[in-house]
Amino acid sequence: MSPPLPSGVIAPSLLVPNPSSKINLPSQIISVIAHPPILLVSDFNASALLNQTITITSFPPSVDDGGPIVSPSAANIIGLTVVVPCFAGIQIGSSGAENSTPTNGDQNYTLSRGNWLDRGASSDVWVDRIITLGSFNSEDAGAGRLNLGGTRQFRVVRSTIGTNTTNCTFNYYDAATGGNLIGSVSLVFTAELSG
Numbered sequence: 001m002s003p004p005l006p007s008g009v010i011a012p013s014l015l016v017p018n019p020s021s022k023i024n025l026p027s028q029i030i031s032v033i034a035h036p037p038i039l040l041v042s043d044f045n046a047s048a049l050l051n052q053t054i055t056i057t058s059f060p061p062s063v064d065d066g067g068p069i070v071s072p073s074a075a076n077i078i079g080l081t082v083v084v085p086c087f088a089g090i091q092i093g094s095s096g097a098e099n100s101t102p103t104n105g106d107q108n109y110t111l112s113r114g115n116w117l118d119r120g121a122s123s124d125v126w127v128d129r130i131i132t133l134g135s136f137n138s139e140d141a142g143a144g145r146l147n148l149g150g151t152r153q154f155r156v157v158r159s160t161i162g163t164n165t166t167n168c169t170f171n172y173y174d175a176a177t178g179g180n181l182i183g184s185v186s187l188v189f190t191a192e193l194s195g
Contacts, residue, residue, distance in 0.1 A: 068120025070172045070183035073098055073113040079158075079191045081105030087138060088191040089155025092170075094122045094148060101155065105191065107138075109153065116172075116183075123149030125182070126173045134166030134189075145176055158191040165190050 072092075077100045079088035086105035092098055096117030099109040117125065126145035138157035146152050158164040165188065172183035 067174050067180075068122075068124045068182060069118040070116055070125060071118050072116040072170060072172070072183060072185045074185050074187070075113065076188040076190070077101065078103055079105035079156075080194070081192075082194055084193065085157050085159040086191045086193040087155055087157050088164075088166075088189040089136075089139060089153060090187070090189075092116055092127060092148060092152045094151045096122055105193070107155070107157075117148075121149075123147060124174060126176055126179075127152060128171045128173065129154060130169045130171065132167045132169065134164065136166060136168075136189075137164065145173060147176065154189075156189045156191045158193045161193055161195045163190060163192040 077088045077090055079086045079101055081104055083105065085107075087101045087107040088105070089101045089107075089109065090098065090113075091100070091109035093116075096115045098113040098116040100111045100113055101107060101109060102111045125148045127148055128145045129141070129143065134156065136154045136156060139153050139155035141152035141154060154168070156164050156166045167186070167188050169184060169186040171181055173179045174182050
């Protein structure tokens with residue numbers, strides 16, 4: 001019989017390699033740690049468990065599958081002007097860059113918002129816009145999952161004194177259907193024309 005293990009020491013043979021594994025515990029073990037170390041069992045009567053089988057279930061950390069990684073900007077888009085018309089919009093580029101209309105209400109997508117794509121190919125990413133208030137009354141790439149291998153644009157316009165506001169969540173997926181939600185951002189688009 002091997003000598004008892006000191007408190008806090010785990011025999012390598014007791015590391016649990018699978019998310020759900022069964023192991024037999026000898027009486028001298030006072031702690032069991034699943035590998036990766038996310039489950040700790042301690043303060044039990046080891047002699048009562050001699051020759052008993054217990055099941056340890058752990059949830060391993062997510063595995064990086066090498067797929068696309070996105071981080072779209074969370075800055076709201078505002079256009080303020082006294083010049084007719086006033087625009088507020090975003091362009092999600094196939095190059096991985098994200099641009100918006102400038103704060104002066106111009107219609108062109110000239111203001112850089114950085115890159116929405118951190119890793120991977122844009123053609124491996126789909127965006128689904130979900131409008132919760134208002135509409136994209138100037139330019140709308142459309143509803144449903146849109147492949148970002150092509151540039152997509154969404155824009156609000158105001159042509160009379162007042163404000164148009166659109167609230168929209170953009171969900172990014174790694175597949176046209178099903179797949180994984182790999183990013184999400186909620187934005188407010190405000191086009192305000194003052195007199």
